[in-house]
Amino acid sequence: MLANAPGFTGNTLDRADRVRHEPALLEAALADAEARLLVLDGLDPVLDEAGRLTWTNLSEASGELLFLGHEAGVPRFVSTFADDVSVPTGRSPAMFALLDRFAAPDAANYAAARSLVFWHGRHRFCANCGSPTRITHAGWGRHCPHCGAEHFPRVEPVVIMLAERGDQVLLGRQPSWPPGRYSALAGFLEVGEAIEEAVRRETFEEAGIRLGAVRYIASQPWPFPSSLMVACVGEALDADIRIDANELEDARWFTRDEVGMALARDPAAPFLGPPAYAIAHTLLTAWYEGN
Structure with a gap:
């Protein structure tokens, strides 16, 4: 746990x-x-x-x-x-x-x-015929009286992951984030794709790092608007970072000690960690503690 x-x-x-x-x-x-x-x-x-x-x-x-x-x-x-x-x-x-x-x-x-x-x-x-729908199932569905289609709320799965290499972990930052903030990489799961496959694909696309074994850590509903964050850690097979500038501003390897400083909000930490309510914080903490 x-x-x-x-x-x-x-x-x-x-x-x-x-x-x-x-x-x-x-x-x-x-x-x-x-x-x-x-x-x-x-x-x-x-x-x-x-x-x-x-x-x-x-x-x-x-x-x-x-x-x-x-x-x-x-x-x-x-x-x-x-x-x-x-x-x-x-x-x-x-x-x-x-x-x-x-x-x-x-x-x-x-x-x-x-x-x-x-x-x-x-x-x-x-979405089937364009007709107005009505609420059903006490608010957990909608029905189309015209074509009979039933519609239900869906979640959008997102993989969020750390690449680890020995005692180091890969973190990236987007230009819209507060200065100094680094966090886990993330991306939407695509159709016809397993979680592990999405973790490997997104890590390679964003940072040029290939992953081997992938392990699941935790999940989180993210209501902006309705995602399910699936947190994983993957074993990095190389260390040469090649970022996609359309996705990231920067990506770096950080040591376990540096991650510990960031999680403790140490002013001397080399980066600002993710906020406590984000699953990236949970993921980084689990990695730091060896879970």
Whole structure:
């Protein structure tokens, strides 16, 4: 077991799958006087001083209600955007500051809600025939009345990896990151590709390093908008870095001691490590500790 769990994991909601398939159970949840609605500012969470999510009455919903699950027996919902409101794209500048304030379980619950709301906002029309769709399965699906197609939320798998060579690890940086930050390489899994194959391909494409054996470390839901980060470590077969300038600004080998300094936020560290909520931090910590 990893010493530090990835951010956005540890969901405390019972997703109560039966509610998605039995209309009477959904009606009971909607009629429950204790039922609560997640408060969002656009797609951003509204946190209290303790970093906890804010909940309100279902009557405050601006769109259709989506069932998130039960927590301590209390039904929890989130609302879609109204039909005439466009779904925000990307992350707002305020979101980055909020990520460091989250209470851990609430971050996981928010991740599910955000991804679900975003998905509904982007799938109002059928991908098969273009007709308007309607919400089904208590908010976990959409149905096209015209052609009968069923649509369900999907995640986009992303591999994120370290290449190791003895007591060194390969990290890269993108030009948009804060000065001095280095982190794990990453890229989307492509169709017809295994996780290990994607790890090897992305590492070679971005840094020119070929990998041998690949081992899985951990995964993380990443709700921007709905990725699943799959963290791995691969054995480097060579050390000659050749970066793709379209992907990276720089890539370097760092020693275990240097990684330890960065994780400890030592001012003398040769690089700034990834933030604690990112699975890259979990991955780097696991490598540093030899897990």
